[in-house]
Each structure stands twice: as C-alpha cells, then as structure tokens.
Amino acid sequence: MVGRTIKRIYIGIIFLFLYAPILVLIIYSFNESKSRGHWGGFTLKWYGELFRDPDIIKALYYTFIVALLSSLISTVIGTFAAIGIHNMGLFGKKIVLNINYLPVLNPDIVTGVALMTLFVSVNMRLGFLTMLISHVMFNIPYVILSVLPKLRQMNRHMAEAALDLGATPFYAMRKVVIPEIMPGVVTGALMAFTLSVDDFVISFFNTGSGVTNLSIVIYSMARRGIKPSINALSTIMLLTVAVLLLVINKRTAKGDELIP
Amino acid sequence: MKNRAKLLAYPYIVWMAIFIVIPLLLVFFYSITSGNIYEPSSLSFTLEHYSKFFDMLYLNVIWKSFRLAIISTVLCLVLGYPVAYIISKSKQKHRSLLLLFFLLPIWMNFLLRTYAWMAILSPNGFLNKALEFFGLPPIEIMPGQTAVVLGMIYNFLPFMVLPIYTVLSKIDKNVLEAAADLGANSFITFIKIILPLSVPGIVTGITMVFMPAVSTFVISRLLGGGKELLIGNLIEQQFTIYRDWHFGSALSIILMIMILVSMAIMSKVDNNNNDDEGRTAMW
Amino acid sequence: MSRKIIELKNLTKSYNGTKAVDNINLFIRENEFITLLGPSGCGKTTTLRMIGGFENPDSGDILFEGVRINDLPPYKRNINTIFQRYALFTHMNVYENIAFGLRIKKTPKDEMDRRIKKMLKLVELEGFEKRHVDSLSGGQQQRVAIARALVNEPKVLLLDEPLAALDLKLRKEMQIELMDMQKNVGITFIYVTHDQEEALTMSDTVVVMNNGVIQQVGSPVDIYNEPKNRFVADFIGESNILEGVMIEDYLVEFAGKKFKCVDKGFQHNEPVDVVIRPEDIDVTRREDGLLEGVVTSVVFKGVHYEMLVESNGFEYMIHSTDMQEVGSEVGLTFGPEDIHVMKREVTEIEKQG
Structure with missing residues (x-):
C-alpha cells in the first residue's frame, strides 16, 4: 500500500517535470504582455499574430515540405534497399548494415558538418535541395531498420509461393512482399517524418539561401528574443500531437508499437 | 531469384557511398591538411590541427563535455529506471496510456522544449517570479552548468526510459515466479533477476543519452548562455564563425573516435547486448 | 505404365x-x-x-x-x-x-x-x-x-x-x-x-x-x-545388420554359420551385409534354434514386446508377441526368405582409411 503511494508520487513528480515547461509555454501563449515576467491579462492575439508572421509561416512551410518529401523518398529508397539487403550474402549484408548504421551512431553534428563539407566541396549552393538531401540521408537508415525485422519475420517461402502460383517477380513484390512488410514500412515512414520535423543540427549546417525550418527559426529567436507567437505555436503543436497520438492509440490494439 | 532481389540494394549502396562514406572521408581529409579548401592545389598535409587540440583550453572543453554528459547520463539512469520499472509493472490498460503521456513531450520540437526551460529558468523567468511571489530569494542557475544538465536530462530522459522499459516488459513472468518459488523475496528477485536481465536496456539507454549529450551544442548554447562551451559548440564555431574547417574537421574526427571508443567500452560491459533491438524498440 | x-x-x-x-x-x-x-x-x-x-x-x-x-x-x-x-x-x-x-x-x-x-x-x-x-x-x-x-x-x-x-x-x-x-x-x-x-x-x-x-x-x-544397402536397411524400420560372406548363390555365412537364403548373383565369397528384420525372427526353445542366446532386455511396446537377445557377441533385436524372461536362454530361428543379403558398401570413411 505504502509502496503504491510512493510510486504514484514519484510518477507524479516526473510528469510534473516533463510537463511544467510545456504548461509554462501554454500559459505565456495567452499572456497579453509581451514580457515573460509579467502577466498582462488573457489574450488570443498571439495566435492571430502567429499566422501573420512571414518568418514562422515560411519556416513551417519548409519544415512540412521537407518532412513530407524526405519521408516519402526515404521510405521508397529504404524499403527497396531493405529488400535488397535482406537478400544479400552474409558478408555483404554485414558491411552494408554497418555503413547504414553510421548516421544513426554518429553524433548529428558530425553527420551535419560532413555533409556540408561534401556540398561545399562540389560547389553546391546550400539551400532547399541540400537540406532535402541531408534529410533523406539520415532518414533512410531508420526506414531500413524498421523494415528489415518485418522481412526477417516473413515466412521465407512467401515470395517463392507467389512465384510458384504464377506471379512474376515484380508482381510478387507488389502484391505479396510489400503488403506483408507494410507495418514496418509505415512505421519507417512515420519515423522519418517525425525525425525530419524535429531535426535541427543537420538542417542547421546544410541549408542557406533563406531556406529555414522551424527549429532553425526558434534557435535564432531564442538567442535574440522569442516572439510570444512561438508560445502559441507550441500550444497548437502539443495539442495536435496529443490528439493524433490518442487517436492512434485508440485505434491500434497493440498501441505500444506505434508510439515513437 | 535471390540473386536478383539483392540488386535492389545497389542504388542505395551508391547513395551510401556518396552521402555517408565520402563526406566522412572528406572530413578526415580536411583534418589532416591545411590551406584554402576552395583551392585544392593549396592543400598540404599537416597534423597541426590535432596537436593544436592538446592545448589546455581545448582539453578543458572536452573534459567539461564529458563531465556534464556523464552527470546527465547517470541522473537519467537514476531517475529513469524507476519510471521504466513502474510503468512496466502497471496494469495493462494503464500501461500504454502512461507510456503515451510520458513520450508526448518528445514529440514537441526539441528546440521548443529547450526554449521552454529558458522561459522557466532565466533570471526573470517563471521560476523566479514564482519564488518572488512567495517572498523567497531568486535562484540563478541560468546561464550555467546546472541549467545545461537540467536541459540534457529533460530532453534525453525518454531515451533512457524506453529501452529499459522494453527490456523489463519482456521479462518472462515465469522467471519471476520461479524466483519467488525458490524463496527469493521481492528485493532479492529485483537484485538477482530483474536488474541483471535489464542490463541490455540500461546499456542501450546509456548510449542513447550519453551520445547526444556529449555532442550537443544547442542546449549548452541556449541554457549555458554562450559561456559554457562544449565540444559541440567548438565544432559549430569552427564551421560557422571562424571558418577554420580544418580544425573543425579534426575536432569532429576526435569526437567521433571518442564516442566510438565509449560505445565499444559500453558494449564490453554487456557483450550480448542486442543494440538494434533496444534502438528499434524506441519506435 | x-x-x-x-x-x-x-x-x-x-x-x-x-x-x-x-x-x-x-x-x-x-x-x-x-x-x-x-x-x-x-x-x-x-x-x-x-x-x-x-x-x-x-x-x-x-x-x-x-x-x-x-x-x-x-x-x-x-x-x-x-x-x-x-x-x-x-x-x-x-x-x-x-x-x-x-x-x-x-x-x-x-x-x-x-x-x-x-x-x-x-x-x-x-x-x-x-x-x-x-x-x-x-x-x-x-x-x-x-x-x-x-x-x-x-x-x-x-x-x-x-x-x-x-x-x-x-x-x-x-x-x-x-x-x-x-x-x-x-x-x-x-x-x-x-x-x-x-x-x-x-x-x-x-x-x-x-x-x-x-x-x-x-x-x-x-x-x-529388400533394402539395397546398410543405410536403407538402417533408416527404414528397425533391423539387425550383420556382416557376412556370400559363399555361393543361395548360401550365406554369418554369425559363424552357413544359412540358406533366396539371394543370388554375388561373387563367390563376396563380403556382404545381411539384414534380418526384428519381426522376422522367431524365439524358440534353445535346442530348436538356428542360433542360441540370452535375453538381455524386454520392453513392452503395446502391440508387441521388443527384446534384445545376445548371441555370440551380437545383440539381436526381436519383435514378438510372446514374452520371455530376462536372462532366459532361448533359440532364434528364421527362414531363408527372412534373410536379406546386400552388397557391402564401402563408405567414404573406409575409402579414405
């Protein structure tokens, strides 16, 4: 009995620690006064201002375009690569997987500056394209790592069974292999999308020409002074994510799997 | 059949060569040369960037990076293990919801989460306003190392909890019942059975917290206010402010090697640690 | 066909x-x-x-x-x-x-x-x-x-x-x-x-x-x-496999004795393997048997008893519905059609040796 109370208090404190900063942001988002130190009364004006702020809107636009494109591209490349790797010999598989692991294991800052070095060395102008490539680059390994286990779980005769029943290799891939590994593909795509939305370090080094994303805007603002509309943005983001996750959690019986 | 399916990996192998291998080789190349990177003919071999690093100024930065990262990792483990344990022991229907709410904050933008702590800890932030309201003296930890450690713990705690939770929730109930059957009380069961079985999760957790912590430049920049330089900041400055790519490259290589060495040591601690499992379990 | x-x-x-x-x-x-x-x-x-x-x-x-x-x-x-x-x-x-x-x-x-x-x-x-x-x-x-x-x-x-x-x-x-x-x-x-x-x-x-x-x-x-060789005899069903010599057509020697059999077409005095299935061996009184031996183990298998009878250093497996006491001395008989003679296969190991 005592043990259970202690557990509850402990979890309570941890949750307070996790949510306190977010609550503070939410409170500030309704603060009339621009100064953080002073409560000037309730307002919704920062929410209005958020959607009129060209910097933030542009950053949001790039964040989502890059996340969408990079998760799509990396899911396609990564899924096919995973199928290929799955069918490679033991030795080749080991080498490819280890190199594939490098961006996962390496600190982001090293991955970021290394890519920048490449782009600059071949005289590529840092901007949208370089940011997109860098996101695809760090997303693919995660797609592969989420698709490979599904391939391993799949009955190893599944593709052969399709061929046996008259399917061409292409048809077998489209109608049997890909549907069978779909859960892994979807997880990989979701993971890629969230990683891309959340990325700061690699984008920071590999963009330019006025192309930014949300993280970069917040970073530069945090040093110079945050506009209160960022608080409003945090509130909106948190609510969106919370609703999305609750819906997903309700819909999947094995909820644990989809929670990143 | 098998032979043809593996062809699907080849485009990605080319991709890896261009965007993973070559960039790292370039960084290594720049780290052992000096001259103007835009004029390949001006480059010449040197090890000066590595020897430059052995200056007390830079060694202190490394030392500080490791010290803060280790402190954060240990605190994450101490705070996070009970969380993972409690969640794994909670009733099935509560478990996924608890986990969901525990993970919700990491879906928020990383920069926003760090910024939120600035709003709380800054000299006239939320915390000091609250203290002032109750007539208490203000706390001044930001900018400073305490704030940096706090930011690290806040950002990386879930990376410690998840792998441990994954391992704990997979422990076969029969094993625990067998221990009880053999006369172990719950404390002995924990020390002798649960803790050893959760080592793989702990190892994964430690790597996943330590690595981003030791290489961060955002948390130290925002919560350390520019005076708490870590190796991440050093690298960032070489590339963005001082434009000394050669020294920046050397620092990157050093950071990479040090992380690889620490990870090798960690995997020695638990040689049958299945890295990949804990990592993918994150998602 | x-x-x-x-x-x-x-x-x-x-x-x-x-x-x-x-x-x-x-x-x-x-x-x-x-x-x-x-x-x-x-x-x-x-x-x-x-x-x-x-x-x-x-x-x-x-x-x-x-x-x-x-x-x-x-x-x-x-x-x-x-x-x-x-x-x-x-x-x-x-x-x-x-x-x-x-x-x-x-x-x-x-x-x-x-x-x-x-x-x-x-x-x-x-x-x-x-x-x-x-x-x-x-x-x-x-x-x-x-x-x-x-x-x-x-x-x-x-x-x-x-x-x-x-x-x-x-x-x-x-x-x-x-x-x-x-x-x-x-x-x-x-x-x-x-x-x-x-x-x-x-x-x-x-x-x-x-x-x-x-x-x-x-x-x-x-x-x-009619297993063709030792492997088949061993893999399919239970069998007693003995080494023997084909004296001439329809006459084989094993276990120190000559027996009539139904096999032919071997060379004179060719070394062979001889198979007798456990159910083809009948247990008789000691003096009536072609071979004599001592029962060393009896296991009830439901339909039949599985017995091991040692005779002249070889352990014969026998399936029979009649039970014998362990230690009793018995005779073993079988007909010419129960003896299956197979060509001796030189195995890989023997070849190398």
Whole structure:
C-alpha cells in the first residue's frame, strides 16, 4: 500500500517535470504582455499574430515540405534497399548494415558538418535541395531498420509461393512482399517524418539561401528574443500531437508499437 | 531469384557511398591538411590541427563535455529506471496510456522544449517570479552548468526510459515466479533477476543519452548562455564563425573516435547486448 | 505404365563446395505419388526446389514432359508447391489466397468463384472464404495451402514436409486425406519427408536419399523388404545388420554359420551385409534354434514386446508377441526368405582409411 503511494508520487513528480515547461509555454501563449515576467491579462492575439508572421509561416512551410518529401523518398529508397539487403550474402549484408548504421551512431553534428563539407566541396549552393538531401540521408537508415525485422519475420517461402502460383517477380513484390512488410514500412515512414520535423543540427549546417525550418527559426529567436507567437505555436503543436497520438492509440490494439 | 532481389540494394549502396562514406572521408581529409579548401592545389598535409587540440583550453572543453554528459547520463539512469520499472509493472490498460503521456513531450520540437526551460529558468523567468511571489530569494542557475544538465536530462530522459522499459516488459513472468518459488523475496528477485536481465536496456539507454549529450551544442548554447562551451559548440564555431574547417574537421574526427571508443567500452560491459533491438524498440 | 512426366538427368547442386545433390538420375511417372525420403541434409528438399525452379542446378537437366526446363522461372512452370509452414499470404483472407494464381491468369470472376468453391469443398473448408488466415488452425492453414496450389490445376504438386508442423493425430488424418485427394484429382505428387513411416504409408514409390545420392528407388514393400544397402536397411524400420560372406548363390555365412537364403548373383565369397528384420525372427526353445542366446532386455511396446537377445557377441533385436524372461536362454530361428543379403558398401570413411 505504502509502496503504491510512493510510486504514484514519484510518477507524479516526473510528469510534473516533463510537463511544467510545456504548461509554462501554454500559459505565456495567452499572456497579453509581451514580457515573460509579467502577466498582462488573457489574450488570443498571439495566435492571430502567429499566422501573420512571414518568418514562422515560411519556416513551417519548409519544415512540412521537407518532412513530407524526405519521408516519402526515404521510405521508397529504404524499403527497396531493405529488400535488397535482406537478400544479400552474409558478408555483404554485414558491411552494408554497418555503413547504414553510421548516421544513426554518429553524433548529428558530425553527420551535419560532413555533409556540408561534401556540398561545399562540389560547389553546391546550400539551400532547399541540400537540406532535402541531408534529410533523406539520415532518414533512410531508420526506414531500413524498421523494415528489415518485418522481412526477417516473413515466412521465407512467401515470395517463392507467389512465384510458384504464377506471379512474376515484380508482381510478387507488389502484391505479396510489400503488403506483408507494410507495418514496418509505415512505421519507417512515420519515423522519418517525425525525425525530419524535429531535426535541427543537420538542417542547421546544410541549408542557406533563406531556406529555414522551424527549429532553425526558434534557435535564432531564442538567442535574440522569442516572439510570444512561438508560445502559441507550441500550444497548437502539443495539442495536435496529443490528439493524433490518442487517436492512434485508440485505434491500434497493440498501441505500444506505434508510439515513437 | 535471390540473386536478383539483392540488386535492389545497389542504388542505395551508391547513395551510401556518396552521402555517408565520402563526406566522412572528406572530413578526415580536411583534418589532416591545411590551406584554402576552395583551392585544392593549396592543400598540404599537416597534423597541426590535432596537436593544436592538446592545448589546455581545448582539453578543458572536452573534459567539461564529458563531465556534464556523464552527470546527465547517470541522473537519467537514476531517475529513469524507476519510471521504466513502474510503468512496466502497471496494469495493462494503464500501461500504454502512461507510456503515451510520458513520450508526448518528445514529440514537441526539441528546440521548443529547450526554449521552454529558458522561459522557466532565466533570471526573470517563471521560476523566479514564482519564488518572488512567495517572498523567497531568486535562484540563478541560468546561464550555467546546472541549467545545461537540467536541459540534457529533460530532453534525453525518454531515451533512457524506453529501452529499459522494453527490456523489463519482456521479462518472462515465469522467471519471476520461479524466483519467488525458490524463496527469493521481492528485493532479492529485483537484485538477482530483474536488474541483471535489464542490463541490455540500461546499456542501450546509456548510449542513447550519453551520445547526444556529449555532442550537443544547442542546449549548452541556449541554457549555458554562450559561456559554457562544449565540444559541440567548438565544432559549430569552427564551421560557422571562424571558418577554420580544418580544425573543425579534426575536432569532429576526435569526437567521433571518442564516442566510438565509449560505445565499444559500453558494449564490453554487456557483450550480448542486442543494440538494434533496444534502438528499434524506441519506435 | 503411364508416361514419364519429370526426368532428372545427372542433376548436381553444391553450396559452398559441399554437394547437396550429387549426380541424381530419376524419373517420375504421371499420377504417381512419389516420396523423397532421407535424413535432414540428404538433398531431398534441394531436389524438390530445383524441380520447382527455386534453385538452379549446377549441372544436369530437368525435363518436364520431355522438355528441358532448367532455365524456366518458377512462375512459368506448370508445377505448384506446398511449402513448409505453408507460406500463406497473411495479409489476405482465405478466398484471396486461393484466388491468387487465378487472378494472375485473369480468370473471369464467375469461373474463379466456381473453382474456389469446388476447392474449398475438396479441402472441407466451405464457408471459410472471408476468414483471415491467421485465425485458422494449423490443419486448416494446411488445407488452404493445398487448395491454393490445386486450384491452378498443376500437372505436378510438390509437397515439402507439409505435415511436419502438425500434431501426431492430425498428421495421420491428413496423410489419409492427401492420399485420397491425390487419387481424386489425378495429379502427380512429389512429396518430401524425413518420416519413414509417412513415406511408406502414402507413396507409390519411395526414393531414399543420403548425402545427396539416391540410395534406392522402389515401392514401399520393396524398400522395406529388400533394402539395397546398410543405410536403407538402417533408416527404414528397425533391423539387425550383420556382416557376412556370400559363399555361393543361395548360401550365406554369418554369425559363424552357413544359412540358406533366396539371394543370388554375388561373387563367390563376396563380403556382404545381411539384414534380418526384428519381426522376422522367431524365439524358440534353445535346442530348436538356428542360433542360441540370452535375453538381455524386454520392453513392452503395446502391440508387441521388443527384446534384445545376445548371441555370440551380437545383440539381436526381436519383435514378438510372446514374452520371455530376462536372462532366459532361448533359440532364434528364421527362414531363408527372412534373410536379406546386400552388397557391402564401402563408405567414404573406409575409402579414405
């Protein structure tokens, strides 16, 4: 009995620690006064201002375009690569997987500056394209790592069974292999999308020409002074994510799997 | 059949060569040369960037990076293990919801989460306003190392909890019942059975917290206010402010090697640690 | 005799330098139920996979109705396979699984419905169309796999240990069902198993394999009664295998005595292996036996007793319904037709030694 109370208090404190900063942001988002130190009364004006702020809107636009494109591209490349790797010999598989692991294991800052070095060395102008490539680059390994286990779980005769029943290799891939590994593909795509939305370090080094994303805007603002509309943005983001996750959690019986 | 399916990996192998291998080789190349990177003919071999690093100024930065990262990792483990344990022991229907709410904050933008702590800890932030309201003296930890450690713990705690939770929730109930059957009380069961079985999760957790912590430049920049330089900041400055790519490259290589060495040591601690499992379990 | 549908000529396949299948020659007749039998790693599955088109032979030919099909991909062969653990498509329901091959051939909807209905009836799964394959029992999944293959009306059906995952009772039932099905649909079955009892029960022809080499081809009765060599005798059923010498036609010497037998065609004084099945030995009073010995163990096996009788340093296994006391002295008898003489095989190890 005592043990259970202690557990509850402990979890309570941890949750307070996790949510306190977010609550503070939410409170500030309704603060009339621009100064953080002073409560000037309730307002919704920062929410209005958020959607009129060209910097933030542009950053949001790039964040989502890059996340969408990079998760799509990396899911396609990564899924096919995973199928290929799955069918490679033991030795080749080991080498490819280890190199594939490098961006996962390496600190982001090293991955970021290394890519920048490449782009600059071949005289590529840092901007949208370089940011997109860098996101695809760090997303693919995660797609592969989420698709490979599904391939391993799949009955190893599944593709052969399709061929046996008259399917061409292409048809077998489209109608049997890909549907069978779909859960892994979807997880990989979701993971890629969230990683891309959340990325700061690699984008920071590999963009330019006025192309930014949300993280970069917040970073530069945090040093110079945050506009209160960022608080409003945090509130909106948190609510969106919370609703999305609750819906997903309700819909999947094995909820644990989809929670990143 | 098998032979043809593996062809699907080849485009990605080319991709890896261009965007993973070559960039790292370039960084290594720049780290052992000096001259103007835009004029390949001006480059010449040197090890000066590595020897430059052995200056007390830079060694202190490394030392500080490791010290803060280790402190954060240990605190994450101490705070996070009970969380993972409690969640794994909670009733099935509560478990996924608890986990969901525990993970919700990491879906928020990383920069926003760090910024939120600035709003709380800054000299006239939320915390000091609250203290002032109750007539208490203000706390001044930001900018400073305490704030940096706090930011690290806040950002990386879930990376410690998840792998441990994954391992704990997979422990076969029969094993625990067998221990009880053999006369172990719950404390002995924990020390002798649960803790050893959760080592793989702990190892994964430690790597996943330590690595981003030791290489961060955002948390130290925002919560350390520019005076708490870590190796991440050093690298960032070489590339963005001082434009000394050669020294920046050397620092990157050093950071990479040090992380690889620490990870090798960690995997020695638990040689049958299945890295990949804990990592993918994150998602 | 019906015509040959499949012929294997000098078929060889190696993996990493080890020969999985070593120069095999075999023909399979239309409507035959043929079983490849042998221990794991004997090359039976590799042979089957080469017929199915999933492995390419290193050398040799595979002929289908007289035409070489070595280079024909699996999806162009009029052969279907039941895989180990069935390999059902888990993202499709029962109907879609069975319809898979028909859809590829663009079968009209009404014909497809009709054929699938007929198949479900054959495998006794009527009304299961919409069921998810994960919700089926092992036996039911097995039937879906059979229906999925048979609906395409293949000329040959390959079955790779299809019953291995089922429990004993279900396995026995499915054995009978498979035999009936084969007779009803009139398709050649090539069946792979390591279970000798299964092979003997179900097949028209049994092919015993070991180390990638065919040891013997014959009817179950032939294989059991006239094993060609020590391996076959040992692998199929229980046997007493003794070393002996063929003195002349119809006379063999072993256990220090000469016996009449029904075998001929050996050289004079050729060393041979002699097999006597445990159920072919009768226990008599000591003085009436051809050999005499002492009972060293008796185990009740349900239908019979399994006894070990030591005689002259050799332990004979005997299956009998009459029980003898351990330690009692008995005589052993057998007729000339119970003695099976086989050529002595020089094994690999002996060759090297």
